[in-house]
Amino acid sequence: MADRKPKVIGFVCERHGMEAAVLSARSGKQHDASVRLVEVPCTGRVDGIHLLKAFEDGADAVFVFGCLEKNCYYDTGSIEGRKRVGYVKQMLEEAGIEKERLEMFNAASSNAWMFPKAVEKMVEVAKKLGPIEKGGDGQ
Amino acid sequence: MKAKIQVVICRCCSEVPALLNTDRLAMLATDADMVVSVKSVDAVCDGKDLAGVMGEAKEKEVDRAVVLACHKRDVAPALLRAYKRAGVNEFMIKLVNLREEVVLPHQAQPERAQAKAEAMLRAALVRSVMLQPRERQTEEMRTNNVVIIGAGVSGQAAARAAAKAGAHTVILEKTGKTMKAPGVILPHSQLIGAKGWTGNYTLTIRVGEKVEELEAAAIIVATGGGWTELKGPLAKAVKDAVPLYKLHERMENNDLPKGPVVVVDTPDPAGKTLKVQDYAWDDTLETVIELKKRAPSTEAYVVFQEMRAFGLNELAYKEAADIGIRFIRYDKAGAPKVDPKAPAKLAVKDFAQGEVLSIPFGTLVFASIPPNKDNEGIADALRIPMAFDGGIRRGSIQRGPVETVRPGIYVCGSALFPKSRELAEREGEMAGSMAGEFVKTGRTSYGGSVAEVEQEKCSACLTCVRTCPYEAPFIGRASKAEIRTELCQGCGICVGICPSKAIELHHYTDDQIMGEARSLLGGDF
Numbered sequence: 001m002a003d004r005k006p007k008v009i010g011f012v013c014e015r016h017g018m019e020a021a022v023l024s025a026r027s028g029k030q031h032d033a034s035v036r037l038v039e040v041p042c043t044g045r046v047d048g049i050h051l052l053k054a055f056e057d058g059a060d061a062v063f064v065f066g067c068l069e070k071n072c073y074y075d076t077g078s079i080e081g082r083k084r085v086g087y088v089k090q091m092l093e094e095a096g097i098e099k100e101r102l103e104m105f106n107a108a109s110s111n112a113w114m115f116p117k118a119v120e121k122m123v124e125v126a127k128k129l130g131p132i133e134k135g136g137d138g139q
Numbered sequence: 140m141k142a143k144i145q146v147v148i149c150r151c152c153s154e155v156p157a158l159l160n161t162d163r164l165a166m167l168a169t170d171a172d173m174v175v176s177v178k179s180v181d182a183v184c185d186g187k188d189l190a191g192v193m194g195e196a197k198e199k200e201v202d203r204a205v206v207l208a209c210h211k212r213d214v215a216p217a218l219l220r221a222y223k224r225a226g227v228n229e230f231m232i233k234l235v236n237l238r239e240e241v242v243l244p245h246q247a248q249p250e251r252a253q254a255k256a257e258a259m260l261r262a263a264l265v266r267s268v269m270l271q272p273r274e275r276q277t278e279e280m281r282t283n284n285v286v287i288i289g290a291g292v293s294g295q296a297a298a299r300a301a302a303k304a305g306a307h308t309v310i311l312e313k314t315g316k317t318m319k320a321p322g323v324i325l326p327h328s329q330l331i332g333a334k335g336w337t338g339n340y341t342l343t344i345r346v347g348e349k350v351e352e353l354e355a356a357a358i359i360v361a362t363g364g365g366w367t368e369l370k371g372p373l374a375k376a377v378k379d380a381v382p383l384y385k386l387h388e389r390m391e392n393n394d395l396p397k398g399p400v401v402v403v404d405t406p407d408p409a410g411k412t413l414k415v416q417d418y419a420w421d422d423t424l425e426t427v428i429e430l431k432k433r434a435p436s437t438e439a440y441v442v443f444q445e446m447r448a449f450g451l452n453e454l455a456y457k458e459a460a461d462i463g464i465r466f467i468r469y470d471k472a473g474a475p476k477v478d479p480k481a482p483a484k485l486a487v488k489d490f491a492q493g494e495v496l497s498i499p500f501g502t503l504v505f506a507s508i509p510p511n512k513d514n515e516g517i518a519d520a521l522r523i524p525m526a527f528d529g530g531i532r533r534g535s536i537q538r539g540p541v542e543t544v545r546p547g548i549y550v551c552g553s554a555l556f557p558k559s560r561e562l563a564e565r566e567g568e569m570a571g572s573m574a575g576e577f578v579k580t581g582r583t584s585y586g587g588s589v590a591e592v593e594q595e596k597c598s599a600c601l602t603c604v605r606t607c608p609y610e611a612p613f614i615g616r617a618s619k620a621e622i623r624t625e626l627c628q629g630c631g632i633c634v635g636i637c638p639s640k641a642i643e644l645h646h647y648t649d650d651q652i653m654g655e656a657r658s659l660l661g662g663d664f
Contacts, residue, residue: 005251005664009656014211015537022210025239033251036258036659037240041588041647045631050652057657073535074630075524075544075608084635109537116244 006126008035008119009059011050013043013066013081015073019109021065027112031119034126042066042074043081043104051088051102060126063118064104071108078106097132100125142268145176145201146260147192149183149208151238158242158249159256164207167257171264175199183208189221196225203231203270205263207256209238228272230587230646235263254663262658269651276624277584280338283307285574286355288330288517292560293552294361295320296567297574301359304575309353311344313513329513332520333358336625337547338583343520357547357574360517360531361567364508364553370407373503376477380406380503383419387426395430398501399438401485402427403475404446406505420448421559423506424455431462439464440498442475442487449559467496508557521548522610530556541570544608546628547583549574588646589627590634594619596641603633603642612642 012018018039024031040046043066054062064085066078085104093099103122107114146168150156161179168177176199180188183206196204204227208214211234219229237256245252285301287294290312298308298320308322315326325346332343340355373380389396404418427439441464448455460466469475473488473495484497510529518525523543526532531554534544541551551570552563590611592603597619603612604620611626612633620641622633631644643649 007660007664009660011652011656015535018210019537022236022239025243029244030246031244033241033245033248033255034664036255036262038652038656038659040631040652041644042630042632045635045644045647045652047635047649049649050656053653054656054660057660059660067535071535073537074628074632075534076606077608077630077632080606080632080636 004131006032006034006060006123007058007131008032008061008063008122008126009054010035010037010062010119010122011040011043011046011064012037013045013073013077014039014041016067016071016107016109017043017065020107020111021115023109024112024115029112029116031116032123034123035119042072042077044074044077044079044084046081046084048084048088048091051085052091055092055097055101055132058131060129060131061101061103061122063102063122065115065118066104066106068106068108082106098129101129101132142173142203143175143199143201144171144173144264144267145178145192145196145199145204146171146174146264147183147204147206147208148177148179149206149214149237150179150181151209151242152182155237155242158246159237159253163253164256164260167260168205168264171261173268174264176201183218184214189217193221193225196222196227200226202227203233203267205233205235205260205267207235207237207260207263210236228274230273231267231270233263233267233270235259251664258659258662261662262655265658266651266655269648269654271645273587273645275584276586277582278338278625280356280578280581280583282354282356283578283581284309284353284355285357285359285571285578286311286340286342286353287359287361287571289313289361289363289552289554290316290318290320290324291361291363291552291563293363293554293563293567293570294359296564297359297361297549297551297571298322300568300571301357301575301578302571304572304579306356306575306578309355330517330520333522336583336623337545337585338577340547356578357549358521359567359570359574360521360523360543360548360550360554361552361570362511362513362517362531362554363563364557365511365513372476373403373407376482377500377503380505383422383426383504383506386430386502386504387422390426390430390433395434396437396502399440399499400427400430400502400504401440401442401498401500402504402506404443404505405507418443418446418507419557419559420446420506421452421455421561424448424452424459427464428455428459428462431459431464435462438499440467441465442467442469442485444469444471449562452559467498508553510557511554514554521545523548523550526556528556530554539573541566541573547574547577585625585627588629588644589624590622590629590631590642590644592620592622593641593643596639598639598641600638602636602638606636607633 072078089099105118285306302321311328328346342353468490475487478484478486549570551566615621634644
């Protein structure tokens with residue numbers, strides 16, 4: 001399966017996170033087309049179940065992209081988001097899935113370089129680890 | 140009732156077709172279930188194209204739309220208004236950012252970009268079917284009062300700007316000082332409590348000895364900086380050190396200091412170092428230059444660790460040096476202290492030359508602005524967070540540099556962090572005009588994408604009450620959590636953290652988010 005394309009999904013907050021992603025696109029930065037984005041109002045909205053379901057639905061790597069912790073649009077939202085990513089990482093480890101597959105990134109809306117960097121890192125992880133092996137049925 | 144979806148594909152002039160096959164996207168949309176109208180337009184931001192889209196929307200009686208265009212900040216306002224006129228609820232429109240998420244960043248991978256665009260269209264259709272119409276409620280403001288706390292430089296500027304925008308201003312001033320400002324000025328008054336929400340606050344204030352209530356549509360915190368006295372070993376030796384503003388006041392009354400003037404950056408040179416921005420360097424330079432110009436024979440020294448004037452004020456360095464003001468930079472090891480050999484002199488080790496200089500001090504002036512001690516009480520009353528260094532913390536810079544996390548409460552001047560008079564005045568103007576414009580509308584609106592508690596599932600664990608940055612959730616009569624819609628900002632932090640999964644954020648429900656994610660992960664990559 002050499003030509004298998006990695007599947008990466010990102011939960012991006014519609015404030016600084018999305019602004020940073022949009023700014024990176026507008027300033028001509030390219031990134032891998034393996035990434036798909038889901039917009040959420042705030043990374044604090046991201047629930048553990050969203051991340052786990054994304055893995056279940058076939059994502060190789062998932063990331064959460066939000067505001068800087070000291071400058072979150074919703075005050076404490078990205079701190080809550082990071083906590084949630086933390087405990088889902090723990091759950092993944094307990095389930096025998098590499099915790100590197102899930103990551104949280106923060107950016108200010110002017111940090112155009114952060115988004116391609118985050119995507120690059122997650123695509124690299126997805127390529128290195130490949131698809132999640134599902135128990136028993138050989139998928 | 141079956142959903143009627145309209146799909147609009149914006150070609151963004153010719154940018155999108157240069158990379159993607161828009162016909163294939165249109166075909167995919169046409170074949171999809173429940174889509175009644177597919178429109179490809181050159182630019183959805185063009186009035187004529189938009190009118191065509193709306194004509195078809197009305198004709199086919201669509202109740203929801205998927206728009207493939209660019210970033211929602213750019214297209215949403217006009218698009219939502221147009222759809223509103225065509226009878227489509229603003230929360231029934233799903234915008235897909237084709238330009239910045241697919242076209243611009245994937246220039247070199249046209250095939251994969253096409254697959255991504257198709258997946259995004261499918262996901263948007265899935266999400267669109269799940270959307271629910273929502274209405275925003277509006278409420279009349281009871282008053283057009285803008286209450287300004289503090290009558291300093293920024294407070295007065297705020298009052299002028301707010302009055303210009305048509306608001307009635309009330310200034311609360313702690314001291315009895317007199318000043319010229321529009322509206323009502325209440326001397327010897329203090330804020331002690333507040334309740335209510337954006338547009339309709341009720342403040343409890345103490346005026347003299349009496350406690351009164353005051354209605355406010357918007358509040359501006361302009362407490363400014365506090366002034367302290369000398370600390371540490373210098374304080375014992377020097378009795379009559381003055382803060383910079385005192386020197387300025389004396390100069391305005393033509394009471395020029397006799398003998399040399401030494402401006403030290405901090406009241407405690409050997410102690411904890413403040414941040415560079417905590418010094419009023421612009422004002423220091425301005426004052427010292429003015430002094431030297433009016434009394435050229437005065438010896439003037441500026442003793443500092445780090446100096447950073449704002450913007451073009453840096454030109455003042457040269458001007459000051461040219462007219463003979465001496466700058467002495469020190470580092471912490473060579474902090475200024477009283478010369479052991481001559482008690483009327485100050486010994487400073489020059490950082491650049493390594494020499495210990497002995498300078499006479501006639502009038503010792505210090506230039507730092509520590510945070511105001513009243514900030515704590517005011518932040519507590521208004522329930523806004525404080526910065527770690529004692530100032531009022533502003534909300535996200537995206538909300539506006541003079542806004543706090545609570546909409547309708549603004550903050551300006553040195554209440555945020557120390558700054559020069561000029562900058563404080565500008566900030567005051569900004570806060571004042573923002574508050575004034577807001578009050579002029581006369582109505583506040585809320586609701587729409589807000590959280591709601593499913594009462595049966597709630598176990599009243601208080602997690603949401605403790606987590607919400609806006610204090611919207613509370614425990615109601617039925618001993619279950621409820622959300623005050625007026626305060627809810629729609630961030631969904633409580634939704635994610637609720638252990639019983641009892642809270643739902645309208646417009647961003649779990650099903651909607653997971654449905655979109657699943658659909659995005661399907662298909663080719």
